[in-house]
Amino acid sequence: MQQNETDHFSHMNPLQSPLDELFARLALINGLLSIFESQQTNFRSLLTARLEKDRFDIANLVTGANLIIRDLTEWPAHGWAEYYPAGGLIVEGNEYLNLIEVFVQRQSAWSIAQSYEAFETFLFDFMASVIANDKKGKFLGRLAVENSEDGNFDPMNLEELKVKIRQTYRSKNNCKLLKAIRTMAPNLEQAEVANNRRLNLRDWYKVISEVRHAVTHSDLLVKNARMNGWSVEEKSLVAVYCCRKVKRNWVCTRSNSKKF
Numbered sequence: 188m189q190q191n192e193t194d195h196f197s198h199m200n201p202l203q204s205p206l207d208e209l210f211a212r213l214a215l216i217n218g219l220l221s222i223f224e225s226q227q228t229n230f231r232s233l234l235t236a237r238l239e240k241d242r243f244d245i246a247n248l249v250t251g252a253n254l255i256i257r258d259l260t261e262w263p264a265h266g267w268a269e270y271y272p273a274g275g276l277i278v279e280g281n282e283y284l285n286l287i288e289v290f291v292q293r294q295s296a297w298s299i300a301q302s303y304e305a306f307e308t309f310l311f312d313f314m315a316s317v318i319a320n321d322k323k324g325k326f327l328g329r330l331a332v333e334n335s336e337d338g339n340f341d342p343m344n345l346e347e348l349k350v351k352i353r354q355t356y357r358s359k360n361n362c363k364l365l366k367a368i369r370t371m372a373p374n375l376e377q378a379e380v381a382n383n384r385r386l387n388l389r390d391w392y393k394v395i396s397e398v399r400h401a402v403t404h405s406d407l408l409v410k411n412a413r414m415n416g417w418s419v420e421e422k423s424l425v426a427v428y429c430c431r432k433v434k435r436n437w438v439c440t441r442s443n444s445k446k447f
Contacts, residue, residue, distance in 0.1 A: 205312035212305040251277035303399040319345040409437040
């Protein structure tokens with residue numbers, strides 16, 4: 188396809204923009220994670236080689252960082268700011284090198300959470316584009332979009348529709364949006380469970396939603412109670428790809444999350 192034809196197609200397809208933005212965000216997140224992990228791996232090799240060359244006992248390697256807090260409501264008479272120790276982090280020996288695993292693990296978890304957020308943005312903008320370009324208005328009724336208080340909500344205004352969809356579905360489970368999309372594209376429902384990767388995307392979405400919640404709100408901890416009622420397949424995805432068992436709960440790990 189020639190360039191002018193490609194530009195024309197992109198201009199005519201209202202769904203092209205949210206899809207391009209999704210891919211761009213995912214490419215950036217994936218690229219940052221890959222480069223970060225490569226840098227950390229190289230750092231470990233270089234540091235280990237230098238310590239061996241200098242015959243430095245790694246047991247003597249110590250580093251740390253303190254958390255210092257100032258009381259903003261205090262006005263000392265001597266005029267000097269007063270700070271208070273609030274703890275800190277100290278690592279010694281091999282623990283210093285093991286921090287690299289912690290760095291990469293947390294960066295991997297952050298990448299999963301950010302990818303989920305990117306997909307959520309795509310759902311909002313995708314749905315807005317579909318409805319705004321639906322001249323017959325047959326899709327609007329499939330979504331419970333809140334009306335404006337003044338009654339001036341225009342479903343054909345793309346930017347206004349984006350705002351309304353976000354107001355309605357922000358901080359809520361996006362299953363209703365996905366359900367509405369399935370009614371617009373019946374083949375999607377089949378592709379979610381019958382595809383050449385043999386993936387059940389509905390199970391994956393449920394698991395990734397929970398991982399994102401753990402990363403954002405629970406310091407990587409997925410509480411076992413939150414998986415009550417899950418299917419065997421869904422729990423298997425958590426165990427194989429996402430987390431390791433710690434007592435009765437699960438913790439998102441780098442080694443498994445790399446398989447995503």
